[in-house]
Amino acid sequence: MVAGPGLPRGLPLLEREPELAAAARAVRALCAGTAAGAAADADGRADPGTRAVPTGGVLVYRGAAGLGKTALLAEVRAIAGERCVVWSARCGEALSSVPFHVARQLLQPALTAGPGELLGDWYETAGPALGVAPPGAQYGDPHRVREGLDALTHGLTDAYGPLVLLVDDAQWADLETLAWLASFARAPGPGLPVLLVVAYRTEDATGAAAELLATVGASARLVVTLKPLTADATARLARTALGPRADAAFCHEVWAVTGGNAYEAVELLARARDSGMDPVGASAAALRGLGASTRGAGLVRRLAELGTPTIQFARAAAVLGTRIPLATAMAVAGMGGAEAAGCAERLRAARILVGTDPLEFVHPLIASAVYRAIPPATRTALHGRAAWVITRGGGGAAAAAPHLLEVHPDGDHELVRQLREAAAEHLAVGAPDAARRCLRRALAEPPPSAERSAVLYELGCATLLTAPATTVGHLRDALEGPGLAGGDRVAAVLKLAQVLAHTDRGAEAAGMVAAEAELCPPGPLRDRYTAVRYLWEGLQAAEAHGPLRSRRLADATEHLTGEGNTERVLLTLRAFDAAVRGESAAPAVRIAERALVGGGPAPGLRWTDTEWGFEVPALLGLVYVLTDRLDRAEALFTEALRDFELSGWSGGHLAFAHTMMGLTHRRRGRLAEAEGYLREGVRLADGVGDLLPVRAQAVCVLVDTLLARGHVGRAAACAERYGFGPPYPTTMLLPDGACVHGRLLLALGRTEQAVDELESAGRALTGRGRHNIIAAPWALDLARALAGTDPARAAELAGYVQHEAARLGTRTAMGEALACAASLRHGRERADLLERAVAHLEASPSGYELARARVEYGIAAGFTAEIALGHDLAAGCGADGLAARASRALESARLRH
Incomplete structure (x- = not known):
């Protein structure tokens, strides 16, 4: 507990x-196995036994203001200071809008x-967020920045050993740091020697800060809600401070006046000691008067006694927050050096x-x-x-932003410029919430009418990586107002x-682009609109005129050579359309x-x-x-993985890259690797x-991969957890979602439902002209499902598969078509078809299908050598179910012989 001047230290x-005992135990666990920990064991402060592993964790002290949270943190620092590295941060009410301000205090x-x-x-x-690297040109992704801070913290434990991180008054921490602390507290990593100790005022923790602090607390080994001191404890404190002459009546009055607030x-x-007060019951009235001057309005009245310049200096310091540079406080207060030094000295004495x-x-x-x-106007x-x-x-501008946000709107165009500049800096360091605050404040100024749409556009972009759905309203507002024309308007559209499209409204996106194209004169901008319209139309799962669109796209690209990016986009779209349609x-x-x-x-x-967006290389x-x-x-x-990671793009972009890597590994037959990418x-x-x-x-791809591995139960659980089934997104899935769900139903033995789902998928896909049997494998599974109950229909489907495989012309498609036909045959004819399927698949990159x-x-064919080879291939693919089938066949052959 901090002692004032004239009080015992x-x-x-x-x-x-x-x-304190919990903190001591936490520090011992943190330092276990280190030299400091071994010394503590030798001194008898830790139980002997097997060598322990350093273990971090989270401690939370919370309660009303003045109950001793700061003193507790000081004691934790004292306990840990001789045994490990301790870094701390103190949050301030005036700085809560500064992104990563607290993280910088902790880690800088x-x-x-x-x-x-x-x-x-x-x-x-992470360097820009910590103020040690210049912001990049791209938007910083908050998810990625938090991962960078995690990685830094891991690295610091290697460089410095066990760490204790103290955060005081966390109710005023910036939300960006709180979000990191919440994610770090949830998953600090096994055995990571970091002890996070957080203290906050319960009455001032509100909104998002309260939610994040609750998340931190949910991961803590101890959460303590501090209570006021009892009358007995207050009496002990009084006698320690003023000596044994403090009588019972005086001590009780101290407790009554303060309510046990430490x-x-x-x-x-x-104050009682400084005033020379006699610590006896007769001083009760005077004690109550002194008590009123230690808090709230009484403290402000006491400050007023120090004179107007000192009040002005204290106000300037309060506006600046924590760790207040003397020169800055002096300038804000409008003082010279000598006057400011005198004010600071008087405030220290008080x-x-x-x-x-x-x-x-x-x-x-x-x-x-x-x-x-x-007073509000003065503030x-x-x-x-x-x-x-x-x-x-x-x-x-970013450093000045917390103060710019507090200035009353007054049509100041320079303020708008500064706020937009601050927002750009916040976005670059991965603080889109802070950027949005600046841009909303800029709108309230308000900006010049010609700039308003640009500010709205920037506000929309500030939510793009983290909450794209909220971007829609801002961008619509930007497009409805004046100020966006030419290339700027095209960019916003x-x-x-x-x-x-990212929020599963691709048809709406295509319609909007088509409407804009009608208003745009012929030329490069209109050509861009045309290409983007083809993009979002082509990615729809359902199209009223899909074959017609494909013909228009084929005609539009027939003579293109790839001059300029608009042509290159159209060619990519044409190639993708041809692939999903099953053309050669x-x-x-x-x-x-x-x-x-x-070549790229x-x-x-x-x-x-x-x-243009990441969709274009994705389609390629x-x-x-x-x-x-x-x-x-x-x-x-x-x-894609490398570029997104280097640019700090996490969230949806990195999710897509992992999914595409998973899809590629699934097609190559690396099923275990595919599952890892897909789960990420x-x-x-x-x-x-x-x-x-x-x-x-x-x-979708994860369910398909789990089925290929033979993990039917896990595939079903995954589908149930994520609601995979009809209705599917309006955006196309590859492979087709209904086809994969039908395959899952077959694996679960729900054949009648599977047949209905696959028949429906087939009608929809063929009606849209999508015949690639790898992207739309409905007929492969439906033919096998109907082989015993409707052989004529099964044969018809097998014929369709073979026709489309021959049209596509890939080794995988040909092998799959032959294997499908073989599933409807018996004896030597079946073996011959499978032998031909193996020959095609050996020349393909599809390892699981070959196995x-x-x-x-x-x-x-009764060839045990082939079964054994297939078993080894299946095991290498991670196809556990197929490997088990091969093992049973080998065992059966062994028993027959």
């Missing part, structure tokens, strides 16, 4: 023994020597400020009382002056179309090649280029998946709930 921390001390070395690959992602009791006792440079308020209660007592003026001082001193694979790939520059996507059409990769060029698909999707894709998509098609795509065909061929 080290006043006891009363009635906090359980909390470790980065002063060599931030690049400690951050490593995360330097460009801070107020210490402050009251200091136990209001401590330190010299930087300055701090003795207690957050004092800072709050001073700040809240500033606004001080914030305006603080913004000016910070900007003039080179602090930048296409951004809105992308967001609509070789010409489809040749069309795709015309869209490339130097052209500048402006790469994964993180924002002009899917062309390769559907045409057996899986090595090229894997290279392209590996590039689902996890990332879960973090951005608005991205419905991305998660549905990941779940399955080989096992079935060995069983049909």
Whole structure:
């Protein structure tokens, strides 16, 4: 407990023994196995036994203001200080809008020597958030920034050993840091030697801050709600401070006046000693008068006694928050050096400020009382002056933003410019919430009418990576107002179309783009609209005129050579359309090649280029998946993973990249690897709930992969958990969602339902002209399902499959078609068809399909060597169910012989 001037140092921390004991145990667990921990064991402060592993965790101290949370943190620092590294942060009411302000306080001390070395690959992602690297050109993804802070914390434990991180007054922490602390507390990693200790005021924790603090608490090993001191504890405190002459009546009055509030009791006792008060019952009335001056309005009246300049200096300090630079406070207060130094000295003597440079308020209660007592007009003026001082001193718009937000709207165009600049900086460091606050404030100023649409567009973009659904309204408003024309308007329209598509409203996106195209004169901009319309129309699961659109697209691209990115986009769309329609694979790939520059996507059409979006290279990769060029698909999707990670794009973008890697590995027969990528894709998509098609795509391929592995129960559980089944997203899934769900129903023995689902899928897909049997495998499974009950229909389906496989011309499709036909035959004819299927699949990149065909061929022909080879292939693929079938067949053959 902090003692004031004239009081004994080290006043006891009363009635906090359980909390201190828990902190001591946590520090021992943190230092277990280290030299400090071994020394503690030798001193008998830890139980002997087997060598322990360092273990971190979370402690939370909460309660009303003044109950001793700050003193508890000071005691934790003392307990841990000689045994491990301790870093701390103190949050301030005036700085709660500064993104990553608290994270910087916590972690910057470790980065002063060599931030690049400690951050490593995360330097460009997390460095800007920590203020040790310049912001990048791209938007920072909050998910990725938090991952970077996690990685840094892991690295710091390697460099410094066990860490204790203390956060005081966390109710005023910036939301960006709180979000990181909440995610870190949930999953700090096994055995990570980091102890996070958080203290906060319950009465001031509201809204999002309260929710995040509750998340931190849910992961804590101890959450303590502090209670006021009892009368007995207050009496002990009084006698420690004033000596044994303090009688019972006086001590009881101290308790009654302060309500057991530890801070107020210490402050009251200091005032009583300074005034020379006799600590007896007769002093009760005077004691009550002193008590009123230690808090709230009484404290403000006491401050007023120090004179107008001192009041002005204290107000300037309160506006600036914590760790207050003396020169900045002096400038905000409008004082010279000597006058400011005198004010600071008077405030230190009055136990209001401590330190010299930087300055701090003795207690957050004092800072709050001073700040809240500033008259509104004066407070606004001080914030305006603080913004000016910070900007003039080179602090930048983002540093001045907390003060700009507090200035009253007045049509100040320069303020709008600064707020837009601050928003751009916030976005670059991965703080879209802070950017949105700045842009909303800029709208309230208001901006010039010609700029309003631009501000709305920026506000929409500020939500794009984290909550795309909320972007729609802002972009619509931007397009409805004046100020966006030409290329700027096209950019806003296409951004809105992308967001609509990402929230499963692709048809609406296509219609909106078509309407804009009608208003646009012929030329490059209209051509762009046309290409984007084809994009979103072509990705719809249902189209009223799909074959007609395909013919129009084929005619539009027939003579294109790939000059310019609009042509390249159209060629990519034509190649993808040809692939899903099941046209000949070789010409489809040749069309795709015309869209490339130097063997890869052209500048402006790469994964993180924002002009067209990541869908264009994604469709190129899917062309390769559907045409057996899986090595090229894997290279392209590996590039997507790398580019998204380097750019700090997590959430939906990284979820999509993992899903596409999973799809590629599924097609190659690397089923265990595919499952890993797909589960990560689902996890990332879960973090951005608005991205419905991305998660549905990941779940679809994951269910298909689990079925290929023979894990039917897990596939069913996955489908149930994520609601995979009709109705499906309006955005196309690959492979088709209804086809995969029908396959799942067959595996579960629900044949009648499966037949209905597959028949319905077949009618829909063929009606849209989509005949690629890899993308739309309905007929493969339906033929097998009807083999025993409707052989004529099964034969018809097998014929359709063989026709479409021959048209597509890939080895995988031909092998799958032959295996399907074999499932309807018996004896030698069955074995011959399977032998031909194996021959095709051996020349394909599809490892699982080859293993399955080989096992079935060995069983049909009675060749144990083929079964054994198929077993090894299945085991290598991770196809546990197929490997088990092969093992049973081998055992049966062994018993027969």
